[in-house]
Amino acid sequence: MKKKLTTVVFRGTPEQEEKLIAAIDKYKGVKGAMMPILQEAQSIYGYLPIEVQKIIAERTGVSLEEIYGIASFYAQFKLNPDGEVAVAVCLGTACYVKGSGQIIEEVSKQLNVAVGSTSPDGRYSLEATRCIGACGLAPVMTINGEVYGRLTVAEVAGILEKYR
Amino acid sequence: MKSIQELSEIRDRMKQAMVIRKGTEKSYDAVAGQGSVRSQVLICGGTGCTSSGSVNIHKALDEELERRGLQDQVKVVQTGCFGLCANGPIMIIYPEGTFYSHVKVEDVPEIVSEHLLGGRSVDRLLHKEKVDGVLTTIPSLADTGFYKKQHRVALRNCGAIDPENIDEYIGTDGYQALAKVLTQMTPQQVIDTVLASGLRGRGGAGFPTGRKWQFAANQPAGKKYVVCNADEGDPGAFMDRSVLEGDPHAVLEAMAIAGYAIGADEGYIYVRAEYPIAVHRLQVAIAQAREYGLLGQDIFGTGFNFDITLRLGAGAFVCGEETALLTSIEGNRGEPHPRPPFPAVKGLFGKPTIINNVETYANVAQIINNGAAWFSAMGTEKSKGTKVFALGGKIVNTGLVEIPMGTTLREIIDDIGGGIPNGKKFKAAQTGGPSGGCIPARFLDTPIDYDNLLAIGSMMGSGGLIVMDEDNCMVDIAHFFLEFTVDESCGKCTPCRVGTRRLLEILEKIISGNGEMEDLDRMEELCRYIxxxxxxxxxQTAPNPVIATMKYFRDEYIAHIVDKTCPAGVCKKLLRYSIDPEKCIGCGKCARNCPNEAIVRTDYIAPGHKLASMQILAEKCVKCGACMSGCKFDAISKS
Amino acid sequence: METVNVKINGRDYVVPANATVLEAARAAKIDIPTLCYLKDINEIGACRLCLVEVSEGGRPFRMVTACVYPVTDGMEIKTNTPKIIASRKMNLELLLSNHDKKCLECVRSTNCELQTLCRQYGVSESRFQGATNHYTIDDKTPIIRDNNKCILCRRCVAVCGKVQGVGVIGANDRGFDTHIASAFENPLAATSCINCGQCIVNCPVGALYERDDTEKVFEALANPDKHVLICTAPSVRAQIGECFGYEPGTDCEGKMVAALRALGFEGVYDMNLTADLTIVEEATELVGRIQGGGALPMITSCSPGWIKFCEHYFPEMTENLSTCKSPQQMFGAVVKTYYAQKMGWNPEDILFVSAIPCTAKKFEVGRPDQSAAGNGIPDVDVAITTREVGRMIQKAGIDFRHLEDEAFDAPFDIGSGAGAIFGATGGVMEAALRYAAELILHTKLEKVDFPEVRGTEGIKVAAYKLGDLTVRVAVASGTGNAKELLNKVKSGELDVQFIEIMACPGGCVNGGGQPIQPAHVRASVDLRAVRAAVLYNDDSLNNLRKSQDNLAVQKLYDEFFGQPNSEKAHHILHTSYIKRGL
Incomplete structure (x- = not known):
């Protein structure tokens, strides 16, 4: 499992940092507290960007790499925040032969987001999914769970407009 | 709480309500101390029923009762899992013991007016099953085929008590075993009792629990730990989740007993973060136990201290392995480390540690209360007691069952599980998840215990039991489990990191129709090495699904490799879709559904039809199945 | 010592009761192949190459990892059954299936633990083709990481984190995608890596290596307008032989000088001389701080890995560092000022090379405030490691083993025994004590040995009474030990005035630029001690034992610097530091 690094600009607030520091300090002297600290940090920020991991490294004295090694090991730790608009394009066989490759390219171009990541402003995220079982509607994408089928490249911009 | 006296007072106060739920006392008149309560409604609050809406039913029922002014007469209890998840959401009303399944919010007013006020059961919600071939209504849960052959020890309180109310646990003799060991037994006597019971670890390998405890107890006095492995990660397994959701105090009590036995004062529960309900109930249970003084300093005034910390996993299957679990609690990547030294000698934070899984602990208090002989009377010669299985796959009653060791697979599938749906034929059962193997039909009558399962190439595992019928492809199943293991490999050692990946690649080659016979030898060699x-x-167990399927279903592998077909019609790349021109009316829906314009019209018009039939162009077909699922005339088939 | 009886391949042996199967077999002169195992440092049983069959208590044979599995009385061990050999071959095949197999161009070819095993087991290709991982090579620092060759033994990770206390590399992601890298896949240049190179000398394959700077040297040697000069650090002579098949611990000073001269260097100089110069400057600085006030404890500054470590991890203690440049930098500074003037050369026409046991010195040459000649002219142009020196000699076709011994060139040919022992942990301290004692006591020192600060121990503490003054000193080697020592100093637990710190465990003799010895040699030979013995031998055989008695050094002061710590000396021989933090 390879975790993608984020390009989302960090927008942590002083309040979040205060909370994080309080969370870290709560575990002072507690043995093996890195997992709960990371879990609390993720619940504060929604993900674990370098800015957050650095604060944890500084306050716990654990090396940044060791923390990153942990964060990249466990499936639940996220290095990318979910976009406010989460787009998923099906790249299952049926959708793929029907041109979902071009669809995902178009979405990527329209939103200026690489597949598997989140736009720097945190607004859009784009991912490729395995077959979602809607082959009859191929090619298919979902936006925040809503399904759009029988897509053409030309339609993509119009659909995305609704979420701008 | 200061004394055992107080504990017993709570038990006696609660006992009546608990007796009613046994279903043997059919009237409240026989039990004193219930105040104005005349009915108890138990609603399942396990993960299965919660996701099918039981919380809303609970809410609707509360509102309806209040509207009718019945809130003091009817007690509504949210319990853990009853086990029959396929029929959820589930509701049981005592003292009658009426069992309602598939309950919806809309049913609530009727249940209140008909059952709780009118005293008549709502027949359409009663459970029905075939008895001797006749569909029969079974009003009581205990009388269902699903329950009759079960024997609930680890699950005894699941679905019977409110897991967020410690008094209900105490009302079913909860914490009596802890009181007993602290005041009447030496640590060695506790270990001897567990040893004599024959209890073996329920997490997979089946190591005798008492021996594990003895090793840790034999270590020099000092800091020691008791750890509960609640990182249940097998796809399709949810035994531990149900115990934690339904009876969390049973685990806490057992851990305290274990702490006393080995000389530990601290425990950790490592639970999957994917189990939010279980986590919540554990938090509630730990807080309540602390408030009652059942965890903490000087328990029952005996000088024994024991407290428990909850640690959440973060999505790594390998953390179910004991050394990886300990590494994870210590705050690292969950990578296993070499044994020896075994955790009992050098475990958590370098101290002697015992690790047992949830189900193992769930048996302990009852062994103490009822005696080793009571426990060892159940089961087979080398596998004592019961085992909980999560029944899934092609079976009518998917859900959670607990059976005495030695029950046959046939009894589980046919009698408890209600058989295979749609009249399909049994092909195999998979136990032990990604670590286990599949059991073919010829072993259906083998009594299930640790040693028998190992002997036939599977393993007990933590208790996932997935039934497969003729529509399942065994090569595909092997691929499915191996893909899971490859995803979950920690990447530390070469055989697992690289070997399982290469094994998976060979399987992918075979299910894509590119396999060669030599691949079978290569796979065997790789499996052995891994x-x-x-x-x-x-x-070490990752190749098991491959080994077992190659052993029992070699013909399926050969069909994939030599004939380039998937006999079960599962492996997409080997499928051929075809249209029966006699059945096809030529409506053209399939062509419209086809994502790749692979369906064209022929010039053949079948007798009695107006339009020419359709035809699938094999070279363009991507085998998505969209045509077949859309055809109303059953004209499309796959082979 | 408690012992147990074991049977290895059918023969009886008595082995220590606390031995592992691997140790027992090696004691019986039977080797078991390993890749991830590093004694006391990385005992993780991950590579699985050392699997052997054992039977205990008469139970059936089963496979265990020899490197971590303890022996028990009566154990039967089989190390070479067909099953074991098949398992080793399979292991190698699997490793190769995700390895770039570019042996021909690999710097570690013929000295690669994986390649050696593949040759022994006849494995050249894997029968298991499939997905392979592709990684970008991180080559922006003197330490180059190429994950395409990495076999994930994690020896580098253990050394970086556990031994050196740096921990900038570790395992990222998991499963088949597991790889060694820094946090957020940053290049080493963006981390607090100290360039010590301990990862390199512990890597079994070619996944870690130094930046090769020999091309620059060959080019300059071919340029008739350049004065190409080289000085060699104290410990290079003690290790260069290992590049040519000599046993560790063979002194090859004479052959080394001859080979360098054969390569075409106009001047081949002894860095022991500027080691002496460092002592005079540094000990004067110390006595000045003790008597006149200044940040104490004062800490040595000759190890550039340690300097960067201090700047990252103890930025608040950079005032405690001696301001003296390292012997390498002092040499370059002297050559490009004093010697250039003397010879009438434009310093820009000099290419000054240092041969060093160290990868951090490659970083040091580019540090700010290391330009005595001004105009951005670096004190040292190129720093090449012992390994690179060895490669240059091989590439030039020089028959090292058959060279006649030759001597260093004047005027930089004199080095004291005190300068020689700079290459071993405690050596700088001892050399400084020999000088400081005379400076404080104003008498000739009779006994010049200070054995308390010798030896491979990670942390050493001693106190010496010099007249009315008690000088309390401490020595640490390996930055992990340095961290421990400095934390004690910071907490007040330890009160000392002078500390010597070397970044590499055992000092420069075990530096990150030294010839690479495979793990099985490292397990059986204490390289730190064996190599250091060469230097202590040099010292004891040298008529000149004290830096202050070095006439070449005295001449430098007479002709150029005036007094130790003079303004001119400060300008040319001293430097400044950066508070980097993490």
Whole structure:
């Protein structure tokens, strides 16, 4: 499992940092507290960007790499925040032969987001999914769970407009 | 709480309500101390029923009762899992013991007016099953085929008590075993009792629990730990989740007993973060136990201290392996480390540690209360007691069952599980998840215990039991489990990191129709190496699904490799879709559904039809199945 | 010592009761192949190459990892059954299936633990083709990481984190995608890596290596307008022989000088001389701080790995560092000022090379405030490691083993025994004590040995009474030990005035630029001690034992610097530091 690094600009607030520091300090002297600290940090920020991991490294004295090694090991730790608009394009066989490759390219171009990541402003995220079982509607994408089928490249911009 | 006296007072106060739920006392008149309560409604609050809406039913029922002014007469209890998840959401009303399944919010007013006020059961919600071939209504849960052959020890309180109310646990003799060991037994007597019971670890490998405890107890006095492995990660397994959701105090009590036995004062529960309900109930239970003084300093005034910390996993299957779990609690990547030293000698934070899984602990208090002989009377010669299985796959009653060791697979599938749906034929059962193997039909009558399962190439595992019928492809199943293991390999040791990946690639080659016979030899060699060479249980058992399917279903592999077909019609790349021109009316829906314009019209018009039939162009077909699922005339088939 | 009886391949042996199967077999002169195992440092049983069959208590044979599995009385061990050999071959095949197999161009070819095993087991290709991982090579620092060759033994990770206390590399992601890298896949240049190179000398394959700077040297040697000069650090002579098949611990000073001269260097100089110069400057600085006030404890500054470590991890203690440049930098500074003037050369026409046991010195040459000649002219142009020196000699076709011994060139040919022992942990301290004692006591020192600060121990503490003054000193080697020592100093637990710190465990003799010895040699030979013995031998055989008695050094002061710590000396021989933090 390879975790993608984020390009989302960090927008942590002083309040979040205060909370994080309080969370870290709560575990002072507690043995093996890195997992709960990371879990609390993720619940504060929604993900674990370098800015957050650095604060944890500084306050716990654990090396940044060791923390990153942990964060990249466990499936639940996220290095990318979910976009406010989460787009998923099906790249299952049926959708793929029907041109979902071009669809995902178009979405990527329209939103200026690489597949598997989140736009720097945190607004859009784009991912490729395995077959979602809607082959009859191929090619298919979902936006925040809503399904759009029988897509053409030309339609993509119009659909995305609704979420701008 | 200061004394055992107080504990017994709570038990006696609660006992009546608990007796009613046994279903043997059919009237409240016989039991004193219930105040104005005349009915108890138990609603399942396990994960299964919660996701099918039981919380809303609970809410609707509360509102309806209040509207009718019945809130003091009817007690509504949210319980853990009843087990029959296929029929959820589930509701049981005592004292009658009426069992309602598939309950919806809309049913609530009727249940209140008809059952709780009118005293008549709502027949359409009663459970029905075939008895001797006749569909029969079974009003009581205990009388269902699903329950009759079960024997609930670990699950005894699941679905019977409110897991968020410690008094209900105490009302079913909860914490009596802890009181007993602290005041009447030496640590060695506790270990001897567990040893004599024959209890073996329920997490997979089946190591005798008492021996584990003895090793840790034999270590020099000092800091020691008791750890509960609640990192249940097998796809399709949810035994531990149900115990934690339905009876969390049973685990806490057992851990305290274990702490006393080995001389530990601290425990950790490592639970999957994917189990939010279980986590919540554990938090509630730990807080309540602390408030009652059942965890903490000087328990029952005996000088024994024991407290428990909850640690959440973060999505790594390998953390179910004991050394990886400990590494994870210590705050690291969950990578296993070599044994010896075993955790009992050098475990958590370098101190002697025992690790047992949830189900193992769930048996302990009852062994103490009822005696080793009571426990060892159940089961087979080397596997005592009961085992909980999560029944899934092609079976009518999917859900959670607890059976005495030695029950046959046939009894589980046919009698408890209600058989295979749609009249399909049994092909195999998979136990032990990604670590286990599949059991073919010829072993259906083998009594299930640790040793028998190992002997036929599977393993007990933590208790996932997936039934497969003729529509399942065994090569595909092997691929499915191996893909899971590859995803979950920690990457530390070579055989597992690289070997399982290469094994998976060969399987992918075979299911894509590119396999060669030599691949079978290569796979066998790889399997052997990964099994013997891997560092931990994950890698050592990873090839099991492949080994077992190659052993029992070699013909399916050969069909994929030589004939380039998937006999079960599962492996997409080997499928052929075809249209029966006699059945096809030529409506053209299939062509419209086809994502790749692979369906064209022929010039043949079948007798009695107006339009020419359709035809699938094999070279363009992507085998998505969209045509077949859309055809109303059953004209499309796959082979 | 408690012992147990074991049977290895059918023969009986008595072995220590606390031995592992691997140790027992090696004691019986039977080797078991390993890749991830590093004694006391990385005992993780991950590579699975050392699997052997054992039987205990008469139970059936089963496979265990020899490197971590303890022996028990009566154990039967089989190390070479067909099953074991098949398992080793399979292991190698699997490793190769995700390895770039570019042996021909690999710097570690013929000295690669994986390649050696593949040759022994006849494995050249894997029968298991499939997905392979592709990684970008991180080559922006003197330490180059190429994950395409990495076999994930994690020896580098253990050394970086556990031994050196740096921990900038570790395992990222998991499963088949597991790889060694820094946090957020940053290049080493963006981390607090100290360039010590301990990862390199512990890597079994070619996944870690130094930046090769020999091309620059060959080019300059071919340029008739350049004065190409080289000085060699104290410990290079003690290790260069290992590049040519000599046993560790063979002194090859004479052959080394001859080979360098054969390569075409106009001047081949002894860095022991500027080691002496460092002592005079540094000990004067110390006595000045003790008597006149200044940040104490004062800490040595000759190890550039340690300097960067201090700047990252103890930025608040950079005032405690001696301001003296390292012997390498002092040499370059002297050559490009004093010697250039003397010879009438434009310093820009000099290419000054240092041969060093160290990868951090490659970083040091580019540090700010290391330009005595001004105009951005670096004190040292190129720093090449012992390994690179060895490669240059091989590439030039020089028959090292058959060279006649030759001597260093004047005027930089004199080095004291005190300068020689700079290459071993405690050596700088001892050399400084020999000088400081005379400076404080104003008498000739009779006994010049200070054995308390010798030896491979990670942390050493001693106190010496010099007249009315008690000088309390401490020595640490390996930055992990340095961290421990400095934390004690910071907490007040330890009160000392002078500390010597070397970044590499055992000092420069075990530096990150030294010839690479495979793990099985490292397990059986204490390289730190064996190599250091060469230097202590040099010292004891040298008529000149004290830096202050070095006439070449005295001449430098007479002709150029005036007094130790003079303004001119400060300008040319001293430097400044950066508070980097993490």
């Amino acid at each position: 099994k013997e060479g891997s560092a931990c249980g994950l890698g």
